[in-house]
Amino acid sequence: MKRTTVIEGCTLFVISIFGFFGGVTLYINRDARTQSSVMAPGTYVLVLSVALMLTALVYVSLSFRKASRTAGAELRETRAPWVSPIVIKVASAFAVYAYLIQWLGYTLPTMLFLVVEFKLLGVKSWKSNIVLTAVVAALFYIVFIKYCEMTFPHGTLFD
Numbered sequence: 022m023k024r025t026t027v028i029e030g031c032t033l034f035v036i037s038i039f040g041f042f043g044g045v046t047l048y049i050n051r052d053a054r055t056q057s058s059v060m061a062p063g064t065y066v067l068v069l070s071v072a073l074m075l076t077a078l079v080y081v082s083l084s085f086r087k088a089s090r091t092a093g094a095e096l097r098e099t100r101a102p103w104v105s106p107i108v109i110k111v112a113s114a115f116a117v118y119a120y121l122i123q124w125l126g127y128t129l130p131t132m133l134f135l136v137v138e139f140k141l142l143g144v145k146s147w148k149s150n151i152v153l154t155a156v157v158a159a160l161f162y163i164v165f166i167k168y169c170e171m172t173f174p175h176g177t178l179f180d
Contacts (some may be wrong), residue, residue: 126176
């Protein structure tokens with residue numbers, strides 16, 4: 022197993038622990054006026070932190086499992102660069118998304134961002150990419166707009 026895999030998993034786990042305690046603090050110290058909201062302050066952070074903890078644990082455990090299966094075979098491992106080209110592309114797409122969302126609002130930049138991200142992450146078929154984009158965008162809308170009663174930015178070009 023690669024050392025970078027363990028470092029990545031542990032980093033994600035530590036970040037999620039900070040988020041967990043931050044969410045607990047927000048939930049405990051919430052304002053009485055937010056009692057009636059669907060998601061009290063900190064609840065979303067708690068849920069996200071627990072999901073990140075589980076993701077980190079699964080990531081590292083799957084890496085251990087893969088390493089134990091290939092332990093008998095002599096495999097030549099190449100050292101992965103600290104910053105791979107895919108990481109730079111994903112980070113660049115996110116930066117462009119963050120810039121566009123202030124001008125164009127939520128909907129169009131999110132659709133473009135998800136299409137680009139799914140393509141970068143290996144979704145080959147355009148049909149699958151469009152379907153995944155529509156499903157994820159719809160889930161975001163249902164969870165955040167309908168359930169959590171949040172408002173997404175409309176963009177300064179349309180104001």
